[in-house]
Amino acid sequence: MTSIALPELGPATGAAAASTVQAQPLAAAFTRKKLVRPKDRDISQALRRSFQLAFLGLNLWIGIQFYFWVRCIESGTTASVARPAGVEGWLPIEGLMQARYVLLTRQLPRLHPAAFFLFTAFVLSSLLFRKSFCSWLCPVGTLSEFLWKLGRRLFGRNVCFPAWLDLPLRSLKYLLLAFFAYAVGMMSAAAIADFVASPYGIVIDVRMLNFFRFLGPTAALVIAFLVLASLLIQNFWCRHLCPYGALMGLAAALSPLRITRNEGVCIDCGKCAKACPSSLPVDKLLQIRSAECTSCLECVAVCPARDALAMSLTAPRALRRPIPEWIIGAAIGVIFLSLVAYAKWTGHWETRLPEEILHQLILSSRN
Numbered sequence: 001m002t003s004i005a006l007p008e009l010g011p012a013t014g015a016a017a018a019s020t021v022q023a024q025p026l027a028a029a030f031t032r033k034k035l036v037r038p039k040d041r042d043i044s045q046a047l048r049r050s051f052q053l054a055f056l057g058l059n060l061w062i063g064i065q066f067y068f069w070v071r072c073i074e075s076g077t078t079a080s081v082a083r084p085a086g087v088e089g090w091l092p093i094e095g096l097m098q099a100r101y102v103l104l105t106r107q108l109p110r111l112h113p114a115a116f117f118l119f120t121a122f123v124l125s126s127l128l129f130r131k132s133f134c135s136w137l138c139p140v141g142t143l144s145e146f147l148w149k150l151g152r153r154l155f156g157r158n159v160c161f162p163a164w165l166d167l168p169l170r171s172l173k174y175l176l177l178a179f180f181a182y183a184v185g186m187m188s189a190a191a192i193a194d195f196v197a198s199p200y201g202i203v204i205d206v207r208m209l210n211f212f213r214f215l216g217p218t219a220a221l222v223i224a225f226l227v228l229a230s231l232l233i234q235n236f237w238c239r240h241l242c243p244y245g246a247l248m249g250l251a252a253a254l255s256p257l258r259i260t261r262n263e264g265v266c267i268d269c270g271k272c273a274k275a276c277p278s279s280l281p282v283d284k285l286l287q288i289r290s291a292e293c294t295s296c297l298e299c300v301a302v303c304p305a306r307d308a309l310a311m312s313l314t315a316p317r318a319l320r321r322p323i324p325e326w327i328i329g330a331a332i333g334v335i336f337l338s339l340v341a342y343a344k345w346t347g348h349w350e351t352r353l354p355e356e357i358l359h360q361l362i363l364s365s366r367n
């Protein structure tokens with residue numbers, strides 16, 4: 001609950017001023033702030049959507065190219081398409097292992113190095129722009145957003161869990177993250193190198209593809225359940241189960257940026273809280289510190305009052321400046337592209353192995 005300065009309203013409100021907790025609704029009722037509408041049209045959602053679509057398209061392209069590469073190797077013909085190293089972005093645990101390996105040895109990995117660079121780019125984006133990976137880049141986040149919006153259109157609303165159930169469910173992703181972090185944290189650099197260079201580790205990406213190619217009935221049921229739950233519940237997977245999102249949330253805790261509300265011009269309409277996909281009480285707080293904030297800027301987009309809500313640096317109010325949405329988009333793009341370019345330029349992007357070895361390993365990965 002934020003504490004606010006009450007206007008001079010006479011004896012009746014003087015009593016209410018004794019408690020700032022109770023004063024807020026009273027003050028809101030009596031204060032008639034003049035609504036000053038924003039000067040410029042909000043472009044944050046168009047910009048974010050273009051990032052989401054571009055990244056979804058890129059991942060589809062990578063997936064299709066990877067499938068054809070695997071089919072060529074399986075059939076024993078010389079691969080007519082190259083293995084897209086970007087597929088390693090789908091190996092977040094390998095990315096975590098590689099990050100630990102780099103920290104321990106100060107050396108870049110030789111096998112699957114793209115997993116390390118992509119992991120680093122995504123963590124950096126979230127470190128700077130509060131879990132922005134989830135709402136700007138992640139293709140699963142994009143599909144999840146599409147599904148709950150579709151569900152809301154089909155059924156008129158999304159299901160909201162009561163707080164007593166939502167909190168323990170939200171903790172599940174942190175438990176999963178703790179499990180993976182513990183498992184990776186227990187590995188020495190030599191153990192990580194052995195795993196990555198093992199017959200299982202070399203084709204771990206192909207095993208992931210085979211999981212979807214030869215989907216068993218149990219896995220199909222689980223995926224169907226997740227799709228249905230995502231239609232009904234806002235960001236079901238991201239909010240409750242995704243350990244990668246949990247990691248991005250922890251990185252976001254160190255972010256120097258926050259959604260900040262200027263109570264002087266806020267008209268207390270509550271639209272921001274209603275629009276927030278993470279169900280955060282944006283209209284009640286001065287700054288959003290929650291690890292659930294994904295920098296989606298939906299709250300900023302719907303806010304009718306000029307300068308009431310913005311992504312800003314955490315600084316004393318006099319020094320605070322709103323960060324325009326285009327800077328967030330440009331910085332996320334620069335982080336991603338510069339790390340990929342650096343990895344390519346230094347020869348740490350592709351994994352190159354003889355096709356005969358890959359042929360053997362890929363065939364055995366189907367068993």
Ligand code: SF4
Nearest residue numbers: 276293294296297299
């Ligand atoms: S607080 Fe705003 S930016 Fe953060 S998740 Fe909610 S709507 Fe998105």
Ligand code: SF4
Nearest residue numbers: 266267269270272303
């Ligand atoms: S949308 Fe939120 S920040 Fe903007 S005026 Fe309404 S309550 Fe205030």
